[in-house]
Amino acid sequence: MLKVNDINVYYGSIHAIKGISFEVKQGEIVTLIGANGAGKSTILNTVSGLLTSRTGSITFHDKPINGVAAHRIVANGLAQVPEGRRVFLQMTVEENLEMGAFTRKVSEIDGALENVYERFPRLKERRKQIAGTLSGGEQQMLAMGRALMSKPELLMLDEPSMGLAPLLVEQIFDIIKELNAAGTTILLVEQNAQMALSVADRGYVLETGKIVTAANASDLLNNDAVKKAYLGG
Template sequence: MAQILSVRDLHVSYGAIKAVRGISFDINEGEIVSLIGANGAGKSTTLDTIAGLNRPEGGSISFKGEDIVGTKPHKIVERGLALCPEGRRVFTQMSVGENLAMGGYTRTDEENREQVERVYARFPRLRERVAQSAGTLSGGEQQMLAMGRALMSRPDLLMLDEPSMGLAPILVEEIFDIIKELNEQGTTILLVEQNASMALSIAHRGYVLETGTISKTGTGAELLHDDDVRKAYLGG
């Protein structure tokens, strides 16, 4: 498989706080790769930095063979990398349809007409609520909208930050089924998720972050059965 993302010796700080301390990892086309770890481990910081929202102190980020450090976030989206952020961050005063339109700003009108139909096919509830204010949606519906908005740019690599946060168990299963289906249809996924068991169960490979460093790596199955991982993140 061809490599789509390569992160090397990445360092990110917030003032005196070193959030990411020299991590390196790769993602191949067609994979689901999960980053797991406790709160404050550096997971979201890593995704935000890849997406161009943070400027690293050191290290390199290569996407589809090109260095993207210092590239504007909207240019990174144009290259085929999209972030669905933690906390959904939908535009609450705008309608569902308007939120989706915002996600397709890098594409042509014709491409957006085609893609929004794909999004509605994936998330039928969004079609039902197309004119509804995003702020009035349930948590699960807002997560679907955030994912749909990210998909409007037709990403080759979709980064998902805590997609199950605050959702009921039945909705968590639905979201993870959708993630698997997106991957099976060709989208590469980088997944940050507190629900380590669910994340590793669908991941081809995973990385464990602890205080800004990678402490373990392996296949999803290997990490699921690792004693240290089980004790720390899987409830024994």
């Protein structure tokens, strides 16, 4: 579904992503794990079109998307829940969700809203509330709901567990599993490798802009080097 082939991304003169290739197949949960600064978010932002790779190719359903403007990529069925949630803090919950459906027809918005409210009843309770007044967990749900409004085939999540209490992290990961079971393919970036690998089908381990290991998630969970570096021994 998503094929990333030999991309190189630079921030000015800093070579952030060094020849990375990976693939996400329909129906999978794939995770990119790695330390802070390994380039995980950079990869998602490149796929989303906020950054551009100088080389290689990115294809979604065999259609090249590298170099396509970010605002045109969403309509292809590819949505991102960005790191730090980045909900529109001064807008209401419902307005945030409407923004998520920006590329969809007006007639489809009400149905999409209903679907999101069904999955996140808390958002329905707070629909008229300003997003800045929500708790961290609620904001994460809003960020996910907002991305779902575009009805993505591939949902990319960047550190959804960041800054959340353990109980909430489990709730968020349960939702990720449910979404996947309902047919959404997931590309998950996480520092919480344990959690990520426990839900994922496959994983890629990143170190300073390169993929060092690629394997099934269960194998990575038992891989000694991965255990030592990312799973606390």
